[in-house]
Amino acid sequence: MLEKNFKRIKNNKIKTAIFVILLIAYYFCLPKTLFNTPTSTVIESREGILLGAKIADDGQWRFPKLDSVPEKFKICIVQFEDEYFYNHPGFNPISIAKALWQNIESGEVKRGGSTLTQQVIRLSRKGQKRSYVEKFKELILATRLEFRYTKDEILTFYASHAPFGGNVVGLDAAAWRYFGRRPQELSWAENATLAVLPNAPSLIYPGKNQLRLKAKRDRLLKKLKEQEIIDQLTYELATKETLPQKPYALPQTATHLLNKVAETHKGKRVQTSVESYLQQEANAIVAKHYKELKQNQIYNASVLILDVKTRKVLAYVGNTPTDRAHQKDVNVIHKPRSTGSIMKPFLYTAILDAGDLLPNTLVVDVPTKIGTYNPKNYTDTYDGAVTAKRALARSLNVPAVRMLQQFGLDRFHYYLKELNLKDISYSADHYGLSLILGGAESNLWDLCKTYAAFSSTLTHFGENSSQYFTNEFCEPSFLLDENVDFGTLTREKTIFDAGSMYLTYESLKEVNRPEGEENWEFFDSSKQIAWKTGTSFGFRDAWAIGTTKDYVVGVWVGNADGEGRPGLIGSSAAAPILFDIFEVLPNSDWFDVPYDALEEVSICSKSGYRASELCEEAQLQFIPRSGLKTKPCPYHIWVHLDKDERYQVNSSCQPLSEMTHKSWFVLPPLMEYYYQNKNPLYKTLPPFRKDCTAEGQKSMDFLYPEEAVKVFLPKDFDGSKNGLILRLAHSIPETKVFWYLDEAYLGTTETIHEMEVKPTAGIHKITVVDEFGNEARRTIEIQE
Incomplete structure (x- = not known):
C-alpha cells in the first residue's frame, strides 16, 4: 500500500514538474x-501631416x-x-x-x-x-x-x-x-x-x-x-469609386530635414515642429526664385524659419529643386560659408554694449590702409564721416573695419565664441580684420539661432521685469516634443544688454529694401523687420537674415561648390526671397522699448556724441547706459572771427573786443574732404585773415599716397614711365601749398591740390607745407 502511494506521489511529481516546465516554456515561448x-524614417509636421520618408x-x-x-x-x-x-x-x-x-x-x-x-x-x-x-x-x-x-x-x-x-x-x-x-x-x-x-x-x-x-x-x-x-x-x-492605378510618390516636402532627422532618429516616426503650410510656401518661393537664379548659373539656396518664442523650426528648406549635377542633395543650412557682412550687427551690438560708441556717433569713412590690409566699400566711394547706425544700415566696409580695429580683434572674437558660432574655429589672428567682412565662416543655422536669441532676449526682458534668461543663446529644435530650456532668470545680462540689442534692431530697420519695397514705411500693412544682408568676397555667398518679434527668417543663396557669379549679392539675390517669406508670415508687433536698459541723454545733432556746451543743436536720445562713459563731442570748437564772420582771427591781428566768438562744427581734413561732397550744408572754417597767424590746427592731409605704400609706375608705349599723382585735402582749399620731394622743391598748388612726380626707384619722402606753416609728410617706395 505504501509502495503504491509512493509511486502515485512520485508520478504526480513528475507530471507536476512536466506541467511546470511546459508552463514556463509556454510563458517564454513568445x-x-x-x-x-528595419523601418522607414518618417517625419511629420506639427499637425501630423507626412513631410517625407526614407525607405x-x-x-x-x-x-x-x-x-x-x-x-x-x-x-x-x-x-x-x-x-x-x-x-x-x-x-x-x-x-x-x-x-x-x-x-x-x-x-x-x-x-x-x-x-x-x-x-x-x-x-x-x-x-x-x-x-x-x-x-x-x-x-x-x-x-x-x-x-x-x-x-x-x-x-x-x-x-x-x-x-x-x-x-x-x-x-x-x-x-x-x-x-x-x-x-x-x-x-x-x-x-x-x-x-x-x-x-x-x-x-x-x-x-x-x-x-x-x-x-x-x-x-x-x-x-x-x-x-x-x-x-x-x-x-x-x-x-x-475607382481603384488606385499605380503607387503615388511619397511626399518629400522637407527632404533635407528628413536626412537631418535620420542622422539621430533612423527608423523612427518623428513629429517635427514644422508647419506644413509654411513649409510648402517656403518651398514654392525658393522654387520660383531658383528659376530666375539659374539663368545666372546660381543653383543653390536654403531657407530657415524659426519661431522666436519657442525657438522651434517652422520651415526648413535645405536646397533648391536643382539636379544632382548641382548638388541638390547637399543640405546648405548646416554648411559653413563665408559670412560677408552678415555679422556686422554683432560687432555693432558689442560696441554699444561696451559703451565705446553711440548709435548716431560719426565714424570715419575714408580710404584706409591698416598694415597690408586695404578694405574698400562696395561702391568704392566714401562719405568721410557717417553715423554708426547708418554705416551698419548701409553695410559700409571701411567704418566696420575701423570700428573692429578700435574695439579690438581679440575682444570681438571672444564674443563670437560666446555666441557659439561653431565654425569660428581659429584664433583671432588667423582671421585678422577681415573677420568682419567675411574672412570667417558660419552657417545659416547658427546665424539664425543668434538673431533669434537677440529677439527673444528683448521679448523676455519686457515680460520678466527687466530680467534675462541664463540660457537665452540656446540651440533651436525641429522636434515637436523637445522643450527648449531658457535657463533661469537673472538681473545680469547673458552676453549683451537689451538696450544695445534694441538699438541695433532700430538701425537694421533702416536697411534699404529690395526693388519694389523701398517705400515700405508709408504703408500701414507693411511689416517692421530688422534685417541684414551679406555678400562674400568673389560673389560666392549671398545672405539675408531678418527678424520680427515673433519670427526669424534666414536665406542663403549661392553655389554649393563655391563658384562665384556676378550678381550674387545679398540685397539682390537673397533679400527678395527673405521678403517673399515674410509676406506669408503673420504680422508681428515691434519690440517694446527696454527703457530700464537705456538712458535718455542730450546728443549733439551733428556729431552724434554726447552734447558738449559748444554744440549749438542737441536733442534727447536713448542710449545704452554703458554709453554714459563716452566722451563729449570733439568736433565742435570755439572759433574767433572778425565782425563780418568772413575770416578767422586771433590776438595777433585783432583786439579781443572786436572779435566774434562762435561754435563751429569742424571735421579733420581728410574726413572733411569726402564729407562736404555728400553734405552740401557743411560749412568749412573761414580762412585766417592774412595778417593773422594760424596756430595749432591740423588743416591738411594726404588723399594719396597712403603712408609706407609701395608704388609701381607702369611704362607707356614709348617706354617712358608714367607719373605719380599726389593728392592732398586742405580744410581751406584756397590756401597755397608748397610741395617737396626729398627736400627738393616741386611746385605750388592752390584750390586743387594735386602734383605729378616721376621719382626714381627706391624710398622717397614727400613733404607739403601750407602758407601758414602747417606741414604733412608721407614716405613711399617706388618699385621698378
Missing part, C-alpha cells in the same frame, strides 16, 4: 520583441508601428479576415476544421483558417515554410500573444506589418502609396481595398488584376452593408 525588421534598409516602405488603427480599417479587416476576432482566444477551431476538411478533400493546401492573431505570428516568423507543424507552432504562439496584448494592440501589429503589394508594408505606407493620404482620411471603399490586399498581395495589386481586386473589394463592401455597418447609399457610392 519573443519579447516580435518584429526586428527602410531592406528596400521596403515599412513605416514604424502605428499607435492605433483607424476605425474603418479595423472594421474592414475584421469582417474580411477574421469575423470572430474579438471572441476567440487566438485561434478559431471551426475555421481550422473547415480548412482541414477542404485541404484533405483537395489533396493540397487551399485554405489556411488562420485568425488575425495567427497571421501576426506568421508575419513575425517570416521565412518559415507553411506546414502543419508550423501551423501548430503558430497556434500555440497565437494563444500566448492573446495573453500578452489586447485585441486592439494585436490589430495594430497586423496593420503595421501586413504586406500590401510590391515593397509596401503596413497600412500607413499603403495609404500614402496608393491613395496619397493618411489612413485616417480614407473612405470606406479605400479601406476595403486595403483590407483585401494582404490576402493575396502578389496576385491582386493596384494597376493590374483590376477586376479581381474590385470583385474582392465589392464583396467586402456588400458584407458591410448586410451587417448594417454602412447604409445602401454609402455602399452604392463606394462601389463606384
Whole structure:
C-alpha cells in the first residue's frame, strides 16, 4: 500500500514538474520583441501631416508601428479576415476544421483558417515554410500573444506589418502609396481595398488584376452593408469609386530635414515642429526664385524659419529643386560659408554694449590702409564721416573695419565664441580684420539661432521685469516634443544688454529694401523687420537674415561648390526671397522699448556724441547706459572771427573786443574732404585773415599716397614711365601749398591740390607745407 502511494506521489511529481516546465516554456515561448525588421524614417509636421520618408534598409516602405488603427480599417479587416476576432482566444477551431476538411478533400493546401492573431505570428516568423507543424507552432504562439496584448494592440501589429503589394508594408505606407493620404482620411471603399490586399498581395495589386481586386473589394463592401455597418447609399457610392492605378510618390516636402532627422532618429516616426503650410510656401518661393537664379548659373539656396518664442523650426528648406549635377542633395543650412557682412550687427551690438560708441556717433569713412590690409566699400566711394547706425544700415566696409580695429580683434572674437558660432574655429589672428567682412565662416543655422536669441532676449526682458534668461543663446529644435530650456532668470545680462540689442534692431530697420519695397514705411500693412544682408568676397555667398518679434527668417543663396557669379549679392539675390517669406508670415508687433536698459541723454545733432556746451543743436536720445562713459563731442570748437564772420582771427591781428566768438562744427581734413561732397550744408572754417597767424590746427592731409605704400609706375608705349599723382585735402582749399620731394622743391598748388612726380626707384619722402606753416609728410617706395 505504501509502495503504491509512493509511486502515485512520485508520478504526480513528475507530471507536476512536466506541467511546470511546459508552463514556463509556454510563458517564454513568445519573443519579447516580435518584429526586428528595419523601418522607414518618417517625419511629420506639427499637425501630423507626412513631410517625407526614407525607405527602410531592406528596400521596403515599412513605416514604424502605428499607435492605433483607424476605425474603418479595423472594421474592414475584421469582417474580411477574421469575423470572430474579438471572441476567440487566438485561434478559431471551426475555421481550422473547415480548412482541414477542404485541404484533405483537395489533396493540397487551399485554405489556411488562420485568425488575425495567427497571421501576426506568421508575419513575425517570416521565412518559415507553411506546414502543419508550423501551423501548430503558430497556434500555440497565437494563444500566448492573446495573453500578452489586447485585441486592439494585436490589430495594430497586423496593420503595421501586413504586406500590401510590391515593397509596401503596413497600412500607413499603403495609404500614402496608393491613395496619397493618411489612413485616417480614407473612405470606406479605400479601406476595403486595403483590407483585401494582404490576402493575396502578389496576385491582386493596384494597376493590374483590376477586376479581381474590385470583385474582392465589392464583396467586402456588400458584407458591410448586410451587417448594417454602412447604409445602401454609402455602399452604392463606394462601389463606384475607382481603384488606385499605380503607387503615388511619397511626399518629400522637407527632404533635407528628413536626412537631418535620420542622422539621430533612423527608423523612427518623428513629429517635427514644422508647419506644413509654411513649409510648402517656403518651398514654392525658393522654387520660383531658383528659376530666375539659374539663368545666372546660381543653383543653390536654403531657407530657415524659426519661431522666436519657442525657438522651434517652422520651415526648413535645405536646397533648391536643382539636379544632382548641382548638388541638390547637399543640405546648405548646416554648411559653413563665408559670412560677408552678415555679422556686422554683432560687432555693432558689442560696441554699444561696451559703451565705446553711440548709435548716431560719426565714424570715419575714408580710404584706409591698416598694415597690408586695404578694405574698400562696395561702391568704392566714401562719405568721410557717417553715423554708426547708418554705416551698419548701409553695410559700409571701411567704418566696420575701423570700428573692429578700435574695439579690438581679440575682444570681438571672444564674443563670437560666446555666441557659439561653431565654425569660428581659429584664433583671432588667423582671421585678422577681415573677420568682419567675411574672412570667417558660419552657417545659416547658427546665424539664425543668434538673431533669434537677440529677439527673444528683448521679448523676455519686457515680460520678466527687466530680467534675462541664463540660457537665452540656446540651440533651436525641429522636434515637436523637445522643450527648449531658457535657463533661469537673472538681473545680469547673458552676453549683451537689451538696450544695445534694441538699438541695433532700430538701425537694421533702416536697411534699404529690395526693388519694389523701398517705400515700405508709408504703408500701414507693411511689416517692421530688422534685417541684414551679406555678400562674400568673389560673389560666392549671398545672405539675408531678418527678424520680427515673433519670427526669424534666414536665406542663403549661392553655389554649393563655391563658384562665384556676378550678381550674387545679398540685397539682390537673397533679400527678395527673405521678403517673399515674410509676406506669408503673420504680422508681428515691434519690440517694446527696454527703457530700464537705456538712458535718455542730450546728443549733439551733428556729431552724434554726447552734447558738449559748444554744440549749438542737441536733442534727447536713448542710449545704452554703458554709453554714459563716452566722451563729449570733439568736433565742435570755439572759433574767433572778425565782425563780418568772413575770416578767422586771433590776438595777433585783432583786439579781443572786436572779435566774434562762435561754435563751429569742424571735421579733420581728410574726413572733411569726402564729407562736404555728400553734405552740401557743411560749412568749412573761414580762412585766417592774412595778417593773422594760424596756430595749432591740423588743416591738411594726404588723399594719396597712403603712408609706407609701395608704388609701381607702369611704362607707356614709348617706354617712358608714367607719373605719380599726389593728392592732398586742405580744410581751406584756397590756401597755397608748397610741395617737396626729398627736400627738393616741386611746385605750388592752390584750390586743387594735386602734383605729378616721376621719382626714381627706391624710398622717397614727400613733404607739403601750407602758407601758414602747417606741414604733412608721407614716405613711399617706388618699385621698378
